[in-house]
Amino acid sequence: MIDWQYSESIESPDIVSIKKKYTNYIGGKFVEPKSKKYINTISPSTEELLSKVPLSNEKDINNAVNSAKEGFEVWSKLTPNQRSRYLFKIARLIQERSREFAVLESLDGGKPIKESRDFDLPQVAANFFYFAGWADKLDLSWATKSLKPYGVVGQIIPWNFPLLMLAWKIAPALATGNTVVLKPAETTPLTALLFAEICEQAGLPPGVVNIVTGDGSTGSLIVNHKDINKIAFTGSTQVGKLIQKSLAGRDVGLTLELGGKAANIVYEDAAIDQAVEGVVNGIFFNQGHVCCAGSRLLLQESIHDEFVKKLEKRMQSLRVGNPLDKNTDIGAINSKEQLDKITGLVNEGVEDGGELFQTECELPGNGFWFRPTLFTNVQPSYSIAREEIFGPVLTTLTFRTPEEAVEIANNTEYGLSAGVWTEKGSKILWTADRLDAGVVWANTFNKFDPSSPFGGYKESGFGREGGRHGLLSYLKASS
């Protein structure tokens, strides 16, 4: 018997040159922060310092918003066709430099290069291409004479898909004639700052895209700025609620894409082996740092034991480690803070009485890591079955009938996504009809396309991103 271990196969980090210190990108220029303060950004897989980025203050945000206002005067007066050409150019430049972006994304965020290379970057380019195509066709879709861009849009994005969330935000905003002030997440600012170079390379008019870095306080300055016309936020439900409160009573547009606790329902007549794959992909993709992750596995009682056995076996083959190793399936947890949160919830799950299974993989010494984890024997009342864990932790619940499956699936304050697994078409439709979720995947999970609208029900937020619906998030009725 041979124990065949794969040798390391590292994607070279030399392709990207990380500066010692970065600046904001405001009015088409790279400018030092007025705050004169910086925050560190580290690699979560080694805890090594990668660089320093500005901790922007009120003056910086003022400058960014003012430059976006000036930018709007130029951008909104271009012909739709001219806006379209800029977006196409950005899309092509991203494709040309995609290897560089992918490596930087994996270094700064901890996700495996396999995913940043094969998922994030192709999706980023696809979103710019898609919305570039819309920019000169808005009139064909609606009687747009009565729809106008908001003006200056403040965009605050999370750390799980840093560049992709930037693309989801910037591409439709620009296509519809808005200008933006975007703040990347505190722990993952580097690809957004590299994107600023793309804007420069594409010759985008000054002020159309402004990128400012910082922490929560910086985000709050953007939300509360008097000249912001719309806020688009992706992140936690807790922060989403704070933003909504701050904006109450003001004439500022808002779309929120928040947390989730998606049910992945597996019926006994599913193709079991493929369902196992889909469940694994649903929760372990991107270390489970996915708002639409299939974090609640709902199994029909009749297949519970067989399914769990197969699932545990499959989980053992997941390779956890260096994000730049091309054979890594699961990378590093994004931050110490997130690791603590996951650990806390998992401990709570054990105390509540959940049965814990974790894979036996070796974890690196430095950095933030968490073993792929499965809970069985969980009751719907446990916190691991209710709270968003945002990590590689799957919670199993069981059901007896389709009615019960739907009831358990909807028994949550969230409603972002869901999965249904059965070979029976009519059962898919019956179930999907009754699920309160923005996206329902059937016999697959975590599939994305720029043309498909994405967004939540209930406390998962409102507004849609992607597709024709996504454009409407950046247009408002005008008199």
Added chain:
Amino acid sequence: MGKIKTSYDSIQWSNVLEMVYESRIDSVGLNERVNSLATRSIKKDSKLEALNMIVSMCDLTTLEGEDTEGKISQMVAKAIKPNPLDSSVPSVAAVCVYPSLVGTAKEKVQNSNVKVAAVSSYFPSGQVPMESKLLDTKYAIESGADEIDIVINRKAFLEGDYRKVYDEIVALKEVCQDVHLKTILEVGDLKTYENIRKASLISLAAGSDFIKTSTGKLSIGSSRQACYVMLKSVLDFESMTGVKAGIKVAGGIRDAKDAIRYLVMINEEMGSDWLNPELFRFGASSLLDDVLKQIKKLKTGAYQAGYYFPRG
């Protein structure tokens, strides 16, 4: 499916039927998994280890009307010492020939550890009466074959007569006794993943030691997708009966890169138990030369021309 538990000796036709009618495969999900396994990057030591494993798992094959005793002698010599200049390269697992040449092959392998496999049951079509298939197989065994590769009755299978497919394999297994029985599904004829799964389970339940993808005589030979369906069937069969069966992939596997992708699949889906010539084989004629070239390349950094490697 998971509920069926039975010992290997007491499998009933009703068990087989239950397994066959519970064959559910989602082709989109399956293709996705197989393609994702193909992105594994196998380099350096792990690649050399893989290449040597592939050599040791090869059934070096010639199945042509033009085969002669001379040709078989050449091939057997190569099977024993695939690269005479590099003694770290192992012998192949077996040579695979038509029944009429088993005697010659057996004589030439002498006391090396290379086995002799014979295709029988009127390979590749199997379109003869059962009596002829039995006779064909008996002849091969009497000539000294260590392993027998038979084809399933695709006529019966596609007509829905699964019982006949099963009974024929049972009867052939009876002739084989301890001689290793590999059953060829001919996945290129079966076409759908469900069919491949059904045929796999029927063959396993009927007593096959191995299931094998193809005869190599069709334009559609083995595929990693078909192998994936078969390995899942083997694993399910193991969890029902406790019996570990083997898999042989054959037909159209011509380069080392493709072969390594099969190994990755076996490694990650089945585990290291199956990384072993007792449970996994490649049927090949031209694969071996590419593997030998790649081994040389890894060790010296240079690709060598074909004439540096002996003819087989």
